[in-house]
Amino acid sequence: MYSSLVRLQNTFGFFTTVAFVVAAIIAASDLLAPRAPVVNTLEANNVQVATGRPHYYSNKKEEYASIRFTLDADLSSLFTWNTKQLFVYVTAEWPAAGSENATNQAVIWDTIITSPSADHLMNVGPATMKKLRKSAEGKSIDPSRGKISLKNQRPKYQITHPSGKLAEIDDVVLKLHYNVQPWVGALTWNQENLDVGLWKRLKGGVSEKFAFPAIKKKKEGGEKAKV
Amino acid sequence: MFSNVQPRQAAAQLLNFGLILSTAFMMWKGLSVITDSPSPIVVVLSGSMEPAFQRGDLLFLTNRNILQETDVGEIVVYNVKDKDIPIVHRIVRKFGSGAGAKFLTKGDNNVADDTELFPPGKAFLDRTDMIGSVVGYIPFVGYVTIMLSEHPWLKTVMLAIMGLVVVLQRE
Numbered sequence: 001m002y003s004s005l006v007r008l009q010n011t012f013g014f015f016t017t018v019a020f021v022v023a024a025i026i027a028a029s030d031l032l033a034p035r036a037p038v039v040n041t042l043e044a045n046n047v048q049v050a051t052g053r054p055h056y057y058s059n060k061k062e063e064y065a066s067i068r069f070t071l072d073a074d075l076s077s078l079f080t081w082n083t084k085q086l087f088v089y090v091t092a093e094w095p096a097a098g099s100e101n102a103t104n105q106a107v108i109w110d111t112i113i114t115s116p117s118a119d120h121l122m123n124v125g126p127a128t129m130k131k132l133r134k135s136a137e138g139k140s141i142d143p144s145r146g147k148i149s150l151k152n153q154r155p156k157y158q159i160t161h162p163s164g165k166l167a168e169i170d171d172v173v174l175k176l177h178y179n180v181q182p183w184v185g186a187l188t189w190n191q192e193n194l195d196v197g198l199w200k201r202l203k204g205g206v207s208e209k210f211a212f213p214a215i216k217k218k219k220e221g222g223e224k225a226k227v
Numbered sequence: 228m229f230s231n232v233q234p235r236q237a238a239a240q241l242l243n244f245g246l247i248l249s250t251a252f253m254m255w256k257g258l259s260v261i262t263d264s265p266s267p268i269v270v271v272l273s274g275s276m277e278p279a280f281q282r283g284d285l286l287f288l289t290n291r292n293i294l295q296e297t298d299v300g301e302i303v304v305y306n307v308k309d310k311d312i313p314i315v316h317r318i319v320r321k322f323g324s325g326a327g328a329k330f331l332t333k334g335d336n337n338v339a340d341d342t343e344l345f346p347p348g349k350a351f352l353d354r355t356d357m358i359g360s361v362v363g364y365i366p367f368v369g370y371v372t373i374m375l376s377e378h379p380w381l382k383t384v385m386l387a388i389m390g391l392v393v394v395l396q397r398e
Binding site (some may be wrong): 005007084089096099101105107112120123179181186189191 | 278
């Protein structure tokens with residue numbers, strides 16, 4: 001029975017099959033693109049602990065830490081034709097009291113690096129958007145965006161702890177992580193200590209250990225909280 | 228057209244229709260068992276994770292921690308009590324580990340973290356609040372379900388069309 005309904009059904013069925021196969025091939029092509037991300041420098045510059053209300057919703061005063069840091073990394077090999085955006089984030093990690101393996105982790109800074117083909121999706125003002133588009137005019141892949149160089153960067157987020165205590169804690173490290181988000185396929189994160197096929201582990205990426213200092217004076221803490 | 232439909236044939240068509248529905252249901256539940264998640268595939272409903280995820284994109288979840296624990300940087304889907312809509316956000320803080328770990332999430336596109344979304348008195352999420360973390364992504368395919376829930380009459384139309392097709396197709 002070759003009614004128009006059956007023809008329509010077959011056409012649509014064939015279309016979806018082809019679309020899914022193409023999508024699967026694109027997703028699989030990720031594995032063929034070598035990745036060799038490198039962190040040249042990651043260090044904490046200026047660590048301060050203060051008492052105050054770090055968030056607008058804080059209902060009680062608590063200790064919070066603010067970590068300025070320097071980062072120099074080359075993540076350009078992560079940009080391929082299937083990369084929609086790269087989410088780069090720096091965490092501070094310190095051991096949790098009570099258990100040996102447990103840690104506390106908090107993101108202190110993050111950024112979204114889009115591929116030029118995803119620029120139009122960014123949530124930024126028109127001026128920034130114009131600049132962003134101009135920076136990669138005519139290119140659909142721009143690996144140079146993966147080069148990050150920050151000096152004495154102010155953190156985006158203040159760190160707190162549920163206990164409200166943060167001062168004088170040792171063995172804090174900064175770590176750089178990334179999350180590659182594709183146009184289609186699997187989301188991937190940095191491999192900490194394992195090479196997978198052509199994907200090399202993130203070289204460097206962990207800072208030297210440092211300590212949260214004692215609390216700064218109250219007045220300065222109040223000023224900081226406004227930032 | 229319907230006058231010459233035999234009772235036996237009508238019954239077979241009804242069975243066929245039931246088979247299609249139950250196959251879909253079994254596949255969904257099977258995926259649920261494999262991923263240990265009550266909802267292994269979700270559709271993005273808001274723009275809080277833009278530009279990575281937009282409305283209508285399809286996300287594949289897994290709720291198992293085979294290689295490692297749920298960690299900072301993962302994008303998780305969680306349900307807050309008394310709210311029907313699951314939220315897809317990234318973990319930005321994790322205190323402790325194991326069953327007692329406390330999590331805080333934030334949408335990449337949001338300025339503030341999710342503390343305001345949690346019920347009063349709850350400052351952190353537990354692992355049990357989450358129904359999975361995102362492992363795979365297909366753009367746009369889920370937009371159909373957004374259309375269906377925003378225009379309920381489409382559901383009726385679709386069901387009617389499906390029923391008609393099954394009845395009319397006798398081969």
